[in-house]
Amino acid sequence: MAPEMKPILSVRDLHVSFGPAASAKEVVHGVSFDLGVGEVLAIVGESGSGKSVTALSTNRLIDYAGGRITSGTIELLRADGSVLDVTCAGRQELTGIRGAEIGVIFQEPMTSLNPVLTIGAQIEESFRLHRGLTGAQARDAAREALERVRIPDAERRLKATPNELSGGMLQRVMIAMALACNPRLLIADEPTTALDVTVQAQIMALLAELRRETGMSMIFISHDIGLVAGIADRVIVMQDGRVVEQGDLGDILDKPQHPYTQHLLHAVPHFSSGVAARTDGARMAAPLPRPTLEVDDLVVRYPLKGGWFSKPVGAVHAVDGVGFDLLPGETLAIVGESGSGKSTTARAVLGLVAPTRGAFAVEAQAARPGQSRLPVQMVFQNPYASLNPRLSVEQILAEPVIATGASPDKAVRDRMAALLKRVGLPEDSLARYPHQFSGGQRQRLCIARALMLNPSVVVLDEAVSALDVSVQARVLELLVDLQHEYGLAYLFISHDMAVVERIAHRVAVMYAGQIVEIGDAKSVLSDPQHPYTKKLIEAVPTIDRRKQHFELDTRQVPSLVRPVGYEPPAATWMQYGADHKVRADA
Amino acid sequence: MRVVKAILSHPSGRIGGVIVLVYLLVALLGAVGLTPHDPLMQYRIDRLHAPTSSYWMGTDLFGRDVMSRLMKGIGQSFTVAFFSVALATLAGTVLGLTAAWFGGRWDTVMMRFMDVLLAFPAILLALLIVTIVGPGTWTSVAAISIVYTPIFTRVVRGPALSLKARDFVDAARTFGSSRSYILTRHLLLNLVAPLTVQVTLALAWALLTEAGLSFLGLGTQPPASSLGLMLSDARNLMEQAPWLLAFPAVAIMLSILGFNLLGDALRDILDPKTRRA
Numbered sequence: 001m002a003p004e005m006k007p008i009l010s011v012r013d014l015h016v017s018f019g020p021a022a023s024a025k026e027v028v029h030g031v032s033f034d035l036g037v038g039e040v041l042a043i044v045g046e047s048g049s050g051k052s053v054t055a056l057s058t059n060r061l062i063d064y065a066g067g068r069i070t071s072g073t074i075e076l077l078r079a080d081g082s083v084l085d086v087t088c089a090g091r092q093e094l095t096g097i098r099g100a101e102i103g104v105i106f107q108e109p110m111t112s113l114n115p116v117l118t119i120g121a122q123i124e125e126s127f128r129l130h131r132g133l134t135g136a137q138a139r140d141a142a143r144e145a146l147e148r149v150r151i152p153d154a155e156r157r158l159k160a161t162p163n164e165l166s167g168g169m170l171q172r173v174m175i176a177m178a179l180a181c182n183p184r185l186l187i188a189d190e191p192t193t194a195l196d197v198t199v200q201a202q203i204m205a206l207l208a209e210l211r212r213e214t215g216m217s218m219i220f221i222s223h224d225i226g227l228v229a230g231i232a233d234r235v236i237v238m239q240d241g242r243v244v245e246q247g248d249l250g251d252i253l254d255k256p257q258h259p260y261t262q263h264l265l266h267a268v269p270h271f272s273s274g275v276a277a278r279t280d281g282a283r284m285a286a287p288l289p290r291p292t293l294e295v296d297d298l299v300v301r302y303p304l305k306g307g308w309f310s311k312p313v314g315a316v317h318a319v320d321g322v323g324f325d326l327l328p329g330e331t332l333a334i335v336g337e338s339g340s341g342k343s344t345t346a347r348a349v350l351g352l353v354a355p356t357r358g359a360f361a362v363e364a365q366a367a368r369p370g371q372s373r374l375p376v377q378m379v380f381q382n383p384y385a386s387l388n389p390r391l392s393v394e395q396i397l398a399e400p401v402i403a404t405g406a407s408p409d410k411a412v413r414d415r416m417a418a419l420l421k422r423v424g425l426p427e428d429s430l431a432r433y434p435h436q437f438s439g440g441q442r443q444r445l446c447i448a449r450a451l452m453l454n455p456s457v458v459v460l461d462e463a464v465s466a467l468d469v470s471v472q473a474r475v476l477e478l479l480v481d482l483q484h485e486y487g488l489a490y491l492f493i494s495h496d497m498a499v500v501e502r503i504a505h506r507v508a509v510m511y512a513g514q515i516v517e518i519g520d521a522k523s524v525l526s527d528p529q530h531p532y533t534k535k536l537i538e539a540v541p542t543i544d545r546r547k548q549h550f551e552l553d554t555r556q557v558p559s560l561v562r563p564v565g566y567e568p569p570a571a572t573w574m575q576y577g578a579d580h581k582v583r584a585d586a
Numbered sequence: 587m588r589v590v591k592a593i594l595s596h597p598s599g600r601i602g603g604v605i606v607l608v609y610l611l612v613a614l615l616g617a618v619g620l621t622p623h624d625p626l627m628q629y630r631i632d633r634l635h636a637p638t639s640s641y642w643m644g645t646d647l648f649g650r651d652v653m654s655r656l657m658k659g660i661g662q663s664f665t666v667a668f669f670s671v672a673l674a675t676l677a678g679t680v681l682g683l684t685a686a687w688f689g690g691r692w693d694t695v696m697m698r699f700m701d702v703l704l705a706f707p708a709i710l711l712a713l714l715i716v717t718i719v720g721p722g723t724w725t726s727v728a729a730i731s732i733v734y735t736p737i738f739t740r741v742v743r744g745p746a747l748s749l750k751a752r753d754f755v756d757a758a759r760t761f762g763s764s765r766s767y768i769l770t771r772h773l774l775l776n777l778v779a780p781l782t783v784q785v786t787l788a789l790a791w792a793l794l795t796e797a798g799l800s801f802l803g804l805g806t807q808p809p810a811s812s813l814g815l816m817l818s819d820a821r822n823l824m825e826q827a828p829w830l831l832a833f834p835a836v837a838i839m840l841s842i843l844g845f846n847l848l849g850d851a852l853r854d855i856l857d858p859k860t861r862r863a
Binding site: 350 | 752753754756757758759760761762763764767771772775776778
């Protein structure tokens, strides 16, 4: 960044409103900032803070979302040296800057691409529109664009449709499209939130490299201040439509002035390689208590059928030979990326998925899966989808009781009221409906519902992933308190290492349907042994690793499809320390 | 109460609601016999009388009061429409829910059969059924309900499939909730909104189909009156006594307009995507 140069973008006192003029609701209240040429500016905030609205005002994409810029100026330094005030630019000028001068990538690569067109056709379109290329020229440009974002075997990928590519690959395609016309400013709106942590590291590495190559400026929107630490030069912290603090990355991270910034930095879970791991584990006691849940050699396979007569041609080994035990009052976190089999494991324990084989024992009552109802309850990831919108809170909480055949009497209602109070919901909640609660409150409601039958094991499947970071911290605290109070055992499924560090006593790492490493949380997180665990932990963004250079890795995840009758070789385990073992790779 | 308020504040809901309400009132009066004259009484001296102060809508070829017959006819047509739509809703909901829930072969066979039924034009299929069973009020009810069952089956099956995959259904399974509890509380309760809209619209189609069947002589049998039958009787007297044709025709048109307007309003009100905050 050359300080004597004019900033590429200069925003002054920006106000943005939504809704019809008469009843407009202002969501951005007077935001000002400058973005230098080649600089990376991170806008950090929680949902509803106005960070996306601010960024998407700079190319007036906000018009399409129903927003209106009510006052302020946005001056964009164009490629030819002229300055354009975006707030009063005409339609034609806006079309000129979109794509050509300001590129945008969004959170969800899956929904940003047309599912029925090939990747090639969609990339070629942007070359046709903006650069007037045709036929073979456009095709070559598209191939080069894919190579530029390090997609291996680009020629073949051009002919693929979006469903044939993984999320990380699709996000690379989106970046390739955004960069097709060499924009001088790239807006990245939570580009890695929907991706796995190692894929996220890859995308971040790619963005950093592309920025070095092209010298473009970037606005990087994120809720994760740890992720931003890896790429930003300057940081803006937003809350409720206002900038509460802005400054250089180092200043914001080391000397945060505003209480909200301090809150984001300290109250919110950040990964610290096992330093913050819990030390109140049940395994500290000398004679180990009986496990609440024992899982032995759990296997879940889905047959693949093909050919004319639907012959089985193979099987997807979703979960293969998974075994662990869980003590009362203990949290076992299962971590892994999407497709690693962690959710399938949880669902099999709950009886939602029929295991191909395997044995469960819950509180020493040996039970074949599916034969009897297990005292296991679950809290789901999405609090908006896991509560029936047409039922009142009372009906929702009564459901588990009704399922046992009992009728909800006075004692049940007393328990409802007590649990609601315990999870921190207002007392008049019983007559209300789910839509009257926020996401965090709904998740508390789900927790209360799971506790209605006094279970011994609660499965938490990404239970805090859909929540805002500061809400996340409070729900985690609640979970830890409830664990102490009721002696609950948690099976905590997550991809978020920072959250896992806060709640887990033990960690199991799953890769391609198998547990590759399991043990004491502190030991696994601070001293990972398996190459995959190492990779996973290295990929976690932390505020301690600033401007880190990630290695680009374009290897594919191994396929889970196996031939009919295939049995994996028996696992050999290597012991590290008292409670930490690692699978030896054959 | 909230829905009633919303209907009244919706422009087409207000008009549709009032029309439907007036029709229901008229049908009720017709059904309990509170008509200006006996609808079957033949006033021989007043045959084919144009509308006057004593016969507000004139008289027909046999000297029967058109207004009384129209009121009775509306009652008859609405009865057929309500019963047939009620049956179609019941059958369609059960079939659609079970198809979505059990899936597999039952779903395939059921939905292909519904596709076959849907391939016939409504009135043709109704004609076919009535021709096989024989004309009459209750056979028209049966025929019309069979004709509209596939539509309800589809309206239920689609959303039921997506509801079945929702987390709250999985949650219910982890509690061990019974199948009937999940089907009624988690699926059916969330289907009330689309079903209400469909019922309103189907009532309009059923009225039209009933009128068509009666017009062709296969629905309501004389001397009872129904809107279609009155049209049919008036056909040959169009030039001498145009009121015979005009009143039932307008009555059919207005009733269908009313139900459609109400249905559109309900769709807007109950669909969360178009619901105003």
